[in-house]
Amino acid sequence: MGFTLLYMGLVFLIPVGAFLLYATTMSWETFWSAVTQRQVVASYKLSFGGSLMAATINLVFGALLAWVLVRYRFPGKRIVDALVDLPFALPTAVAGIALVTLYASTGWVGQYLDVFGIRVAYTQLGVVVALTYIGLPFVVRTVQPVLEDLEAELEEASASLGADRLTTIRRVIFPALFPALLTGYALAFARALGEYGSVVFISGNLPFRTEITPLLIVAKTEQYDYHGAAAIGTVMLIAAFVMLLIINGLQWWTSRRHG
Amino acid sequence: MTTSTTVIETNDTIAKRWRRATEEPAWLRIVLITLALAFVALFLVLPLSVVLYGAFERGISVWYEAIRDPDAMSAIRLTLLIVAIVVPLNTLFGIAAAWAIAKFEFRGKPILISLIDMPFAISPVVVGLIFVILFGSQGWLGPWLLANDMRIIFAVPGIVIVIAFGTLPFIARELIPLMQQQGKEEEEASLTLGANGWKTFWYVTLPNIKWGLIYGVILCNARAMGEFGAVAVVSGRIRGETNTMPLHIEVLYNEYMFTAAFAVSSLLTGLALVTIAIKSVVEWQEEHRQRLAAV
Amino acid sequence: MQISFSHSKLFNTRHLSRLTAATLLGGAALAGALSLSAPALAQSDRVELLNVSYDPTREFYREYNELFNQYWQNENGQTVTVRQSHGGSGSQGRSIIDGIDADVATLALAYDIDALHDRANLIPEDWQSRLPNNSSPYTSTIVLLVRDGNPKNIQDWDDLARDDVEVITPNPKTSGGARWNLLALWGYGLEKFDGDEEQTYDFVRQVYANVPVLDPAARGATNTFVQRRLGDVFIAWENEAILSVEQLGAGDYEIIVPSLSILAEPPVTLIDNNVDRKGTREVAEAYLDYLYSDEAQHLAAKHYYRPSNPDILAEYSEEFPELELFTIDEVLGGWQEAQQRFFNDGGVFDDILEEINTQ
Structure with missing residues (x-):
């Protein structure tokens, strides 16, 4: 416990505390006008909306992928399993370049989507695709160990008590997985919110349309406006913390109820 | 004869009903697998193919040249060094934090968990800014560091700190749900039987959390290697000195040396092979142990 | 934070913290050793400079550093190693403000170099008049x-x-x-x-x-x-x-x-504060002056920058209409x-x- 707090303090709490303190050195008016510019507000919508969508996609497909990887046998399973971590290992810029190579209207996949009038690159959809990609490992890798650890006896017990498969899943498996699912969701969301490197390649970065908040923070620092950057950064930080708190609180509450 | 057939038939129906209650029907399995694989193809295999295609488009010798370049080698060495420092530190932190959270009850637990999650939510750009504000020569500790001729940012320690920051939650976050799900009965049993805390941890807790720990380490490792945004701010981008692999890839890309950029990226995708290796070894050990136990 | 200690004997943390301390120390020592090896070796037969520049100048400065090293060796018998850092002009300017040890800055626009004076007072206000042509040895x-x-x-x-x-x-x-x-x-x-x-x-x-x-x-x-x-x-x-x-x-x-x-005038400047602290003023000044030499001007033309010397520019009238x-x-x-x-x-x-x- 002591080590936990010490290490967290050194690496995380002190720097972030210093950052928040720095943000408080500006006057309230400066802070408020920096974080409520129309362009900035428009970017919040895209950043939060896009992150929520991406995290939701990851929740559904991540859970599915984890389930398939743990429970079923199929050829190439090991390879698929190993591929899951790639979105972390590839630098975000490389991921962005690879995605735009695929999804631009001249790209490998994009040219076929273009036939149906679907445009991915340089649109909001492109932002969601990039955010889904970079958050993909979270849900899979949080659900997987819990699923692997889940004893077959429990399901068998449920079955021998006459429950059918659906009931077993709903009553036995889902509650066991629920904390992991929420964790994965929260993490995928949080990560998507701050992502910059991959998104700027596949998004058009047009203000009011396809501009994400982290890009605006970069733009602020480019004009040596550290305070403005810190102000927007603080808003993102607090918003993310509140969302995480809600999700973690929910999880804590349910685990108490079930536990 | 007749009786035995009936018995077999009955067993058969029982087995069928049993299977229905514990497994999904074959068609559903196939649908689920197909869906999962389609997702994997779209989001994992295709981007990977782009990278590998780019890396080997002009032959293996061009790929090898790009890797052997002195700047590339120094970037690889730097990245490995950073991983060697950051991953063990975060592993210890992760186990300790998960332990504290999963096995003890205390108020404000969701707050602590949320705090641990925060490094994921802070944009890499802001992470860089945080450390510049703290350690930069215009920052709070900067003048003192300069007076004592110590370097944090624009040198290796700065890169280590931002990467430790960015990968802080991984292992803890992997272990928390797992440990919560397992509860603490086994440890308590072990302690009641007279084992000390360290032994209990080594023989009871560790085997139980093995998979979560492995995934956590793999993820932490992957992210430590791939981190770009925050590092770009604090590294100073000095060629051959403070350029990590992702920064070097950016340099190459900006020099229009696309093949070389993808070549270095392809090394990072090689990490997937490490994942396979680790999992295989652990699985093999487990089987080995079970076989011994069976004997 | 209120912690219930009912399970505190569950886990003896002493071993873990000892291990932790060792790892922390090891990590710190390793990082320390590395950072110590980085500072410039200011020996008499060798000198090191750090040129913080923007993205498109990589190819030019790679060749120019060779050229300058030869020149400086002939003049002073010292070997000059020039370390290069490249990135976006604005972020490079910020790195200098935030303390990177640059001896010279060669950026894309005067605004980013002005900031070095305005925000960190690393250079005098009149920096741009110290070298010919608004301190721009090449233009575009x-x-x-x-x-x-x-x-x-x-x-x-x-x-x-x-x-x-x-x-x-x-x-x-x-x-x-x-x-x-x-x-x-x-x-x-x-x-x-x-x-x-x-x-x-x-x-x-x-x-x-x-x-x-x-x-x-x-x-x-x-x-x-x-x-x-x-x-x-x-x-x-x-x-x-x-x-x-x-x-x-x-x-x-x-x-x-x-x-x-x-x-477009991409200007260059000495970072006065840094070169005085490091004792590299002489060689850093020569590094910038030499950019205006005929050899360097031809090299700039070779890398598609317009030489600021009008006579040399005239030789490349075909390339630069x-x-x-x-x-x-x-x-x-x-x-x-x-x-x-x-x-x-x-x-x-x-x-x-x-x-x-x-x-």
């Missing part, structure tokens, strides 16, 4: 890159405002180079509409309405134009445009030189004013983009 200008055969028949800036033309240019808020693009466009507008600001604004707005993607950095925009094959015309620095034609496919692109453009050039000081009142008016929050660029994208 803004030209138009089109696809082979010029299918959209683009001849001058006017064509960029046409409805059927897609224009690629990076975001001037994050890319120093892109600021020159907008200013070139603005200067042309002023000339065309006899100084009428409103008409100029409309003209520039029409051009930006044709921009489908705003890449954050110049080379990203090049790749959008070249690899994604997006857009009909790419606004670029002349040296970048020639480099793209040479490196990314000769015969696939053409350079269109507009009738009027801006003189003559065109009418205006400077930022003449038309826009210098960088401080231009930055404030066009690119800071709520400036002309923000207005234009808001008008385009919210309608």
Whole structure:
């Protein structure tokens, strides 16, 4: 416990505390006008909306992928399993370049989507695709160990008590997985919110349309406006913390109820 | 004869009903697998193919040249060094934090968990800014560091700190749900039987959390290697000195040396092979142990 | 935080913390050792410089460092190792402000070097008059890159405002180079509409309405134009445009030189505070002075920068066609004013983009 707090303090709490303190050195008016510019507000919508969508996609497909990887046998399973971590290992810029190579209207996949009038690159959809990609490992890798650890006896017990498969899943498996699912969701969301490197390649970065908040923070620092950057950064930080708190609180509450 | 057939038939129906209650029907399995694989193809295999295609488009010798370049080698060495420092530190932190959270009850637990999650939510750009504000020569500790001729940012320690920051939650976050799900009965049993805390941890807790720990380490490792945004701010981008692999890839890309950029990226995708290796070894050990136990 | 200690004997933390301490120490020692090996070796027969520069100068300075090393060895018998750092001009400027040990800065625009004085007082205010030609040993200008055969028949800036033309240019808020693009466009507008600001604004707005993607950095925009094959015309620095034609496919692109453009002056400076602390002033000054030597001027021309020495520039008249050039000081009142008016929050660029994208 002591080590936990010490290490967290050194690496995380002190720097972030210093950052928040720095943000408080500006006057309230400066802070408020920096974080409520129309362009900035428009970017919040895209950043939060896009992150929520991406995290939701990851929740559904991540859970599915984890389930398939743990429970079923199929050829190439090991390879698929190993591929899951790639979105972390590839630098975000490389991921962005690879995605735009695929999804631009001249790209490998994009040219076929273009036939149906679907445009991915340089649109909001492109932002969601990039955010889904970079958050993909979270849900899979949080659900997987819990699923692997889940004893077959429990399901068998449920079955021998006459429950059918659906009931077993709903009553036995889902509650066991629920904390992991929420964790994965929260993490995928949080990560998507701050992502910059991959998104700027596949998004058009047009203000009011396809501009994400982290890009605006970069733009602020480019004009040596550290305070403005810190102000927007603080808003993102607090918003993310509140969302995480809600999700973690929910999880804590349910685990108490079930536990 | 007749009786035995009936018995077999009955067993058969029982087995069928049993299977229905514990497994999904074959068609559903196939649908689920197909869906999962389609997702994997779209989001994992295709981007990977782009990278590998780019890396080997002009032959293996061009790929090898790009890797052997002195700047590339120094970037690889730097990245490995950073991983060697950051991953063990975060592993210890992760186990300790998960332990504290999963096995003890205390108020404000969701707050602590949320705090641990925060490094994921802070944009890499802001992470860089945080450390510049703290350690930069215009920052709070900067003048003192300069007076004592110590370097944090624009040198290796700065890169280590931002990467430790960015990968802080991984292992803890992997272990928390797992440990919560397992509860603490086994440890308590072990302690009641007279084992000390360290032994209990080594023989009871560790085997139980093995998979979560492995995934956590793999993820932490992957992210430590791939981190770009925050590092770009604090590294100073000095060629051959403070350029990590992702920064070097950016340099190459900006020099229009696309093949070389993808070549270095392809090394990072090689990490997937490490994942396979680790999992295989652990699985093999487990089987080995079970076989011994069976004997 | 209130912790229930009912299970505290569950786990003896002493072992773990000892292990932790060892790891922490080991990590710190390793990091410390590395950082100690980094500072310059100021021995008499060897000297080290750090040149913090922007992205497109990599190829030029790689060769120039060799050239300067030879020169300095002949003069003083010392070996000079020049360490290079490249990135976006603005972020490189920030690195210097925040304490990177740069001896010299060679950035894309004077605004980023002005900041070194304004924000950290690392250099004197009159830095730009210390070396000839506004401290710019080489210059460039803004030209138009089109696809082979010029299918959209683009001849001058006017064509960029046409409805059927897609224009690629990076975001001037994050890319120093892109600021020159907008200013070139603005200067042309002023000339065309006899100084009428409103008409100029409309003209520039029409051009930006044709921009489908705003890449954050110049080379990203090049790749959008070249690899994604997006857009009909790419606004670029002349040296970048020639480099793209040479490196990314000769015969696939053409350079269109507009009738009027801006003189882009990427300036260089000594970082006085750092060289005095490190004792490298003499060699750093020589490093910058030598950029104006005939050899270095030829080298700049080889890397598609216009030499500032007019005699040497004349030798390359084929590569660098003559065109009418205006400077930022003449038309826009210098960088401080231009930055404030066009690119800071709520400036002309923000207005234009808001008008385009919210309608």
